[in-house]
């Protein structure tokens with residue numbers, strides 16, 4: 001079993017502390033924490049710096065909880081632009097667009113539209129599938145360290161339901177079932193009866209369903225609890241330290257190379273730096289002259305208690321056309337949805353929550369106690385193509401692990417492993433084309 005290097009020390013193996021490289025990771029979300037773990041495993045000393053007074057207060061807090069390694073489906077796809085136009089006139093639309101006089105928004109939208117083709121979607125899907133497979137293996141090892149039951153981990157598989165037969169047919173045609181071999185793992189294409197047989201809680205919604213795609217092996221867990229448990233595990237290592245309430249404002253450079261970060265009046269030195277600050281990575285990168293194509297895609301979640309009389313789905317369910325996912329996490333039903341392009345406002349908009357509740361009540365009315373649902377909004381740090389940006393920033397000493405969009409929990413462990421391999425001077429465990437800053 002892989003453990004941080006400190007355990008080697010505990011086992012009596014010689015470690016030359018003076019020669020250990022110190023890496024400073026910026027950001028205590030799921031990406032920064034998994035990066036810290038993999039760096040420790042690779043033999044680095046790690047300092048994690050987080051602006052808030054706890055980890056997992058950003059997008060990693062109350063996300064959908066799906067570990068969707070095999071149904072990765074990037075948002076940018078053929079026909080999405082037309083759908084977005086139609087959604088502008090729908091009352092309970094899954095997406096809202098508020099155009100702003102902002103170069104950042106417009107240049108992101110232009111690049112997003114350029115990725116809305118079948119071929120671009122397929123290319124990104126294959127990249128995400130490779131990273132997803134690596135993440136699945138890496139998460140499996142890591143979950144044992146944090147005790148699966150302590151993060152409400154289950155592996156019920158994922159059922160994507162389609163309301164229109166033509167959308168199902170399109171999705172089936174687009175499935176990369178042949179390459180890379182077995183990338184989709186176990187999957188089945190189901191009619192409405194088959195969907196209900198797979199997930200009996202859908203029987204009241206059968207008339208809404210044209211069919212579905214079930215992928216086995218997909219998991220669900222509480223991302224925030226995962227982050228908290230991981231921090232506990234990390235904190236047991238002598239080579240790990242965390243600084244909370246410490247906002248990095250910029251970098252100190254010596255002859256071009258980063259040598260420290262600035263935080264308040266302090267300068268914190270390290271040998272290498274990893275930017276894993278979610279949405280805020282863009283402003284940090286701008287400080288060093290690097291433009292990251294990351295824009296906030298705002299989403300919402302509801303966490304509703306499941307009582308004895310409720311019929312909550314066991315399988316994790318995604319309602320494709322409404323873009324709503326349902327995942328049972330412990331005694332609660334987590335519902336995550338909406339992809340609003342409305343800038344970086346983190347506040348919960350009660351109108352969007354009401355809209356989501358209408359959709360959910362009309363789809364699975366008996367699944368949970370929606371009257372007691374807790375609402376939350378988060379900003380997905382999204383790239384225009386839907387794949388993260390991993391590796392060198394172009395500035396010596398500064399590395400990137402950013403832009404995980406709608407799949408950050410899923411892809412965190414694989415992305416962290418890629419970063420750790422690169423910092424250790426090893427070959428990355430997956431091909432990196434399309435996953436780096438070009």
Ligand SMILES: Cc1cc2nc3c(=O)[nH]c(=O)nc-3n(C[C@H](O)[C@H](O)[C@H](O)COP(=O)(O)OP(=O)(O)OC[C@H]3O[C@@H](n4cnc5c(N)ncnc54)[C@H](O)[C@@H]3O)c2cc1C
Nearest residue numbers: 027029031051058059060064066248278299378408409410
């Ligand atoms: C509604 C919703 C549902 C989702 N559902 C899923 C899902 O089911 N499955 C899935 O895989 N993904 C899902 N996601 C996506 C996933 O949550 C994100 O991709 C992921 O959390 C991003 O993690 P992160 O660590 O990059 O960012 P964050 O979690 O936002 O963490 C970044 C951290 O950096 C800190 N920080 C920022 N600036 C600085 C600074 N200057 N100095 C120090 N610290 C700083 C912040 O305080 C924050 O803690 C969902 C997202 C949303 C919004």
